[in-house]
Amino acid sequence: MSPSAPEANVSRSRVVVVGAGFAGFQAARTLSRTVRNTAEIVVLNPTDYFLYLPLLPQVAAGTLEPRRVTVSIPDTLPRVRLVLGEAGRVDLAGRRVHYTDPEGVSGELEYDRLILAVGSVNRLLPVPGIAEHAHGFRGLPEALYLRDHITRQIELATDASAEESASRRTFVVVGAGYTGTEVAAQGTMFTDALARRQHPRRQSERPRWVLLDVADRVLPGLDRRLSSTADRVLRRRGVDVRTGTSVEEATRTGVRLDDGEFIGTRTVIWCVGVRPDPLVSQVGLPVEHGRLLVDPRLTVPGHPDVFACGDAAAVPDLTRPGEYTPMTAQHAARQGKLAGLNVAASLGHGEQRSYKHHDLGFAVDLGGVSAAANPLGIPLSGPLAGAVTRGYHLAAMPGNRVRVAADWLLDAVLPRQSVQLGLVRSWSVPLDTASPELARVPGGPSTKE
Incomplete structure (x- = not known):
């Protein structure tokens, strides 16, 4: 208007x-x-949609199509006027x-x-090189860009030298909270599938995922039983989980940790928090x-x-x-x-009330049939937790339930499509979304909720 x-x-x-x-x-x-x-x-x-953020890691991993996690505001709120x-x-x-x-x-x-x-x-920390070389994960543009970027790195690793190939096949996630844990869990399944299709004779060169956090465990803000379940699943899939570890510097070719180790990588995913x-x-x-x-x-x-x-x-x-x-x-x-x-x-409709709510538990989707959940304080793991987690997401979403369920079903029986779409360029998804000169690039998408 x-x-x-x-x-x-x-x-x-x-x-x-x-x-x-x-x-x-x-x-x-x-x-x-x-x-x-x-x-x-x-x-x-x-934007003209509500974004269901908890399923964004599945968009980046190719499990769900992007529109599945967006709910149209004009369609679902017909008596509401939207101003973009x-x-x-x-x-x-x-x-x-x-x-x-x-x-x-x-x-x-x-x-x-x-x-x-x-x-x-x-939430950015004063770590040299992070704003320039890390990828954020707060909106649909970031998820789309990350899926293309990961696919591209696996493809470029094919004809690269041994050192460069190892760097391109290494993915570092900084922050082992809810988002970082899911990104690492979903991402390792995605890259394993990509590598099997594109490098069937080089199975020994499996993509490597590294998950870092300064806390002493993954999911530090959640129940320890959820943390133990997630840690076990991640390590079983080959994720290199490093707790009590932070990043001192990020460069175009890798990250330097606080213990002095340098990890060669072209992909740093910043999930430290908000x-x-x-x-x-x-x-x-x-x-x-x-x-x-x-x-x-x-x-x-x-x-x-x-x-x-x-x-x-x-x-x-x-x-x-x-x-x-x-x-x-x-x-x-x-x-x-x-x-x-x-x-x-x-405005004269009813009486005001105070906010009081007890947490009903948390659910962390770890990909496939794996999950960690504690609905009403009851710790669950394995396929049962997976069913509860996906059931919770379907109930919580204000739309697209059938389409999301259909994508999950198709992912269980068909291989994921792994082509690059090229819809989003790196300058459109700056890590510091709070910076006016970056967040409002003409023609670039916003990443705010």
């Missing part, structure tokens, strides 16, 4: 939701079902959100109620480690018309007094739903 176009429905209250990740999407969907035609609901987002753009500034006094659309045109949206759900971006979108700190309100401070009802103190949820908000954890809820998709989705209900209540 053009910024100068006349605003419609001026007599109705307008709710602007900034961001359509787990929190923003759920907030908009809840509002669309609650206030219906009594308020205008506007979602400001760089990236928020740049929030004017609290004027009740306006300033944004830039995909073609670089500036615009603004007035609001009566505002929900900030801008999510998070890659931090709140910098927009949150620029609003001018109190923050906690970059997250906007809110009360248990997700309202910003002193600003009853402003709500925040998901990774953008420091929400008091009523199950653990004195702490804030962690930055997980599980909390973000539930906070988004409550934010929608509380905004509706502020």
Whole structure:
């Protein structure tokens, strides 16, 4: 929509939701079902889809086609108006959100109620060479680029010298949290299949995956039983798991570890973690480690018309007094739903409630029939955990369930297609997605949630 176009429905209250990740999407969907035609609901987002991030490693590994993990906002939220753009500034006094659309045109949206759900971006550490030579993993462009890049490295290794071939067939994942563990687990199966098809007579030259983390175990933030299961599966597949290890420097041809060892590689995948979108700190309100401070009802103190949820908000954890809820998709989705209900209540539909939620457990898909899960605190592994994990994802996805299940079925009976698509170039997927000069490359895709 053009910024100068006349605003419609001026007599109705307008709710602007900034961001359509787990929190923003759920907030908009809840509002669309609650206030219906009594308020205008506007979602400001760089893309026209909600991205189901937990399945992104399967896109990079060729298990799922890219569109399977995207859910169309216009199709699933028909009573919601979508504005394509990236928020740049929030004017609290004027009740306006300033944004830039995909073609670089500036615009603004007035609001009566505002929900900030801008999510998070890659967390960079001051490691020389990482920003220039590592690949991030926060959006669909990164997953598409990484799948092409991995395929290309296996193909280029065919006619290279022994040293170069070993370097191209080595893949280093930095960060053994949820994302890094899944990327390594899925990636090793993908490259093994590529190598078998392209180098059937060179089975001794198996691709090598290295998983690094400064913590003393993989999945350091989760239950130790999940960690042990994941570690066992990774090592059984040949992944070189290095705990208590960090990267001191990254170059075009490899990484140097803190113990002085140099690992030759053309692929460094940065999965160290995330931090709140910098927009949150620029609003001018109190923050906690970059997250906007809110009360248990997700309202910003002193600003009853402003709500925040998901990774953008420091929400008091009523199950653990004195702490804030962690930055997980599980909390973000539930906070988004409550934010929608509380905004509706502020407009006269129902009563506001406080956020209180106990974690229901976690599930880590390790590829094939392997997984690690602890639904309701019950530790599971093997095929049963795999079934529970995939069942959980199908239930949690707001769309595309049949297509995802069909891709899983096809992957079980047919070989994966391993051609390069060439859709995304390296400059389109900068690691530092928070840098304005990098994240807003003309014509380049955004990687924000």
